[in-house]
Amino acid sequence: MADPIITATGLTKSFGPTQALRGIDLTVERGEVLAVMGPSGSGKSTLVHCLAGVISPDSGSVVLDGTDLTALSPDQRAKVRLQRIGFVFQFGQLLPDLTATDNVALPLLMAGRSRRAANTQAIAWLDRLGLGDQADKSPGSMSGGQAQRVAIARALVTRPAVLFADEPTGSLDSVSSESVLGAMLEVVRESGTTVVLITHDARTAAYADREVIVRDGLLSGAYASVPA
Numbered sequence: 760m761a762d763p764i765i766t767a768t769g770l771t772k773s774f775g776p777t778q779a780l781r782g783i784d785l786t787v788e789r790g791e792v793l794a795v796m797g798p799s800g801s802g803k804s805t806l807v808h809c810l811a812g813v814i815s816p817d818s819g820s821v822v823l824d825g826t827d828l829t830a831l832s833p834d835q836r837a838k839v840r841l842q843r844i845g846f847v848f849q850f851g852q853l854l855p856d857l858t859a860t861d862n863v864a865l866p867l868l869m870a871g872r873s874r875r876a877a878n879t880q881a882i883a884w885l886d887r888l889g890l891g892d893q894a895d896k897s898p899g900s901m902s903g904g905q906a907q908r909v910a911i912a913r914a915l916v917t918r919p920a921v922l923f924a925d926e927p928t929g930s931l932d933s934v935s936s937e938s939v940l941g942a943m944l945e946v947v948r949e950s951g952t953t954v955v956l957i958t959h960d961a962r963t964a965a966y967a968d969r970e971v972i973v974r975d976g977l978l979s980g981a982y983a984s985v986p987a
């Protein structure tokens with residue numbers, strides 16, 4: 760039965776004269792892994808930033824897990840992001856000199872958990888991502904694939920409703936990329952986390968349940984709406 764966790768309706772967004780989004784309707788089902796594909800500059804990041812409440816569309820609405828993000832102030836949206844959304848980027852989100860455990864524990868400490876509880880959770884997530892024996896190493900001394908697993912653990916440790924992953928394996932070779940995507944998909948399937956995955960790469964998109972294609976600020980193709 761359909762159980763949407765994100766419902767976006769009529770999204771438009773311009774930056775000066777550039778119309779980045781020109782009227783997008785999109786529904787993401789709870790527990791679904793959705794790939795967002797499209798050429799460079801087509802509007803993928805702008806769409807995902809609107810879906811995650813990072814920016815507000817010029818018109819249209821985004822309801823995420825029952826909350827209308829477009830009715831909230833920037834501060835309220837920031838709170839929703841902290842509590843219900845995880846992010847993984849291509850690189851740059853980890854503190855390279857802290858240990859993997861400290862990196863993953865950080866969002867829990869920011870949410871007010873004790874150091875002891877945060878570390879226990881962090882180590883458990885590192886373990887789930889195959890890094891149980893790397894918990895005391897710093898991402899700066901790890902391979903790119905290992906560091907991305909730490910980033911994924913950090914994004915999931917707060918048990919977000921939705922994980923937004925923007926080219927999460929874009930800086931990895933194909934073997935590491937497949938291994939990291941496989942590990943990520945295993946833990947999100949286990950935890951029932953919804954994933955919105957931006958990618959240029961068809962092999963990466965193949966890990967998703969469904970793909971949508973953004974072209975010139977519009978969704979194109981037959982995959983834009985959930986099959987009946």
Ligand SMILES: Nc1ncnc2c1ncn2[C@@H]1O[C@H](COP(=O)(O)OP(=O)(O)OP(=O)(O)O)[C@@H](O)[C@H]1O
Pocket residue numbers: 774775777778779797798799800801802803804805806
């Ligand atoms: N903050 C901004 N200021 C001005 N123009 C912007 C801004 N953000 C995006 N744009 C423009 O909006 C359009 C869509 O950009 P967007 O980053 O969403 O595309 P994309 O599909 O994610 O591209 P890429 O795959 O290269 O990351 C582009 O023409 C881009 O130059």
